[in-house]
Amino acid sequence: MVNYDFKRHRRLRRTESMRALVRETKLSKDDLIYPIFVVEGEDIRKEVPSMPGVYHVSLDHLTEEMQQLETLGIRSVIVFGVPQEKDAHGSQAYCETGIVQQAIRQIKRYVPSLTVIADTCLCQYTDHGHCGVVENGEILNDPSLELLVETAVSQAKAGADIIAPSNMMDGFVAAIRHGLDEHGYKDIPVMSYAVKYASAFYGPFRDAAHSSPQFGDRKAYQMDPANRLEAIREAESDVEEGADFLIVKPALSYLDIMREVKDRFNAPLVAYNVSGEYSMIKAAAQNGWVNEKEIVMEKLTSMKRAGADLIITYHAKDAAQWLSE
Template identity: 70%
Template sequence: MSDLNFDRHRRLRSSDSMRALVRETHLRTEDLIYPIFVLEEEGQKNEVPSMPGIYQISLDRLSEEMDEVVSLGIRAVLLFGVPDVKDSVGSEAYNDEGIIQKATRFIKENYPDVLVVADTCLCEYTDHGHCGVIHDQYVHNDESLPLLVKTAISQAKAGADIIAPSNMMDGFVAAIRKGLDDSGFENIPIMSYAIKYASAFYGPFRDAAGSTPQFGDRKTYQMDPANRLEAQREAESDIMEGADFLIVKPAMTYLDIMREVRDRYNVPIVAYNVSGEYSMVKAAAQNGWINEQQIVLEKLTSMKRAGANLIMTYFAKDVAKWLKQ
């Protein structure tokens, strides 16, 4: 074979140590943001049936979850509220004594080094399950913006470190940025759900958050999964309006979008490894069809490889344990 001229790529794959030495992409516990669903009803820790290992947790039991989060080295949590009361305009979202506001204050008082990312939307708080004000079964964009601004300000007052608006209304970043600035929160960053597709992968989340639309769907404000160039327009708008982070949601089936956004914009990119992606892996693992740890680490590494700086994932605690090993 000495007369053949070819590259020997396998020299750099010869052992665990060699592979680690030349590894290009690294997944770290510090990259993870862990979503938590907080209930108002006391004494509750209810497993979400479609999301094994994920719970709706009442405020009085939140310390159990946070103690584990801190012990694992996870530095950021994403809070979703499950309120007792809902109405047509989602008023509990911007109630200073609402469930997210209370949970945020609790975490910042007791776990001050953990970053609180507040999901800023109305769907968990409206009786119709949509992300804004409804007229004739249509989500009214401009009437929804002031309510989202009030929500963001209320969350910032409670101590949220990052505001993460997920509603997909046009102009939501501009409105929230102005509202925060005018209220003295100019140093609070916005982690925008800039690119959020109308995906079938959100089903289990709606069980967890109680946010299933009571009529229609969200296709008039979330993006068509078939569109690529639209994602660039959405990202560009949010950057111009003041977004500090850009979220791509879902992650697994939109890695091409994530790579294009990473290549084009010099801000932190966040992958949201969504509920459906989580539940599929959990179901297959429970049936013994796959190696859960290997699958999850490969999936999340692919998101980092595609350009994500951070990953929102329900696997965060599991991954942190595996990385410690």
């Protein structure tokens, strides 16, 4: 056989131990943030129909859920609330006895080792389903900021370790940072949904959070999926306004955006592996069309490879178990 002069890349792929030795991107349990949907009522642990394995949980089951995360080695949770009552201004979002505020206090009391992130938005608390104040069919920016500041401060007062505003109003980071500082919460970081696209991948989440808009859509404040440079402008504004973390949402269809954001900014980058991305894999796995473990781990690794430091994912419990094997 002719002795060709070429590079033998396969030398480093021969065995699993060899592949592990040279693996460039590694996923760990510390990377995972688990989303939880807390609802009002008692003795509720009800599966979300469009998100197999994800549950609505009432406060009397919450501590058990958090202890399970602790046992699995998951150290961070992001809390979403589903209130029984809604109104035009989403007052339950910033109420001292709101469902998220109660959940935060309970987690910090009974499972203090967890880092608790509070999603800061109004959509699941408003009767119109939008992320701000509505007047004559228009979502008003600046009046919405006032309510978002109230919400963030109430969550910090309840014990949240991180505030994660997801509303995409202009100036929301600056307003919340100022509000937190003014109320004595200078050490509470802001994890900004800096780059949040108006995506079709959010459908199952709206089922879980009961947050579908009652009119129109959110394209006037969430980003156009076709835009790349706009994402950089959004992230840059949030960094200048005081964001401590930057989220790109969704993750899987926007890996290119994640890489650009990571390359341009020094803040920790968070990938949000959203509900639609989760549900597609769950549905395919239940039909036997894909190997769930392999495809989930490949997907999460791709987000890390694209630059994510952390990943918000509904797969967190399963991924943590698989990482322990």
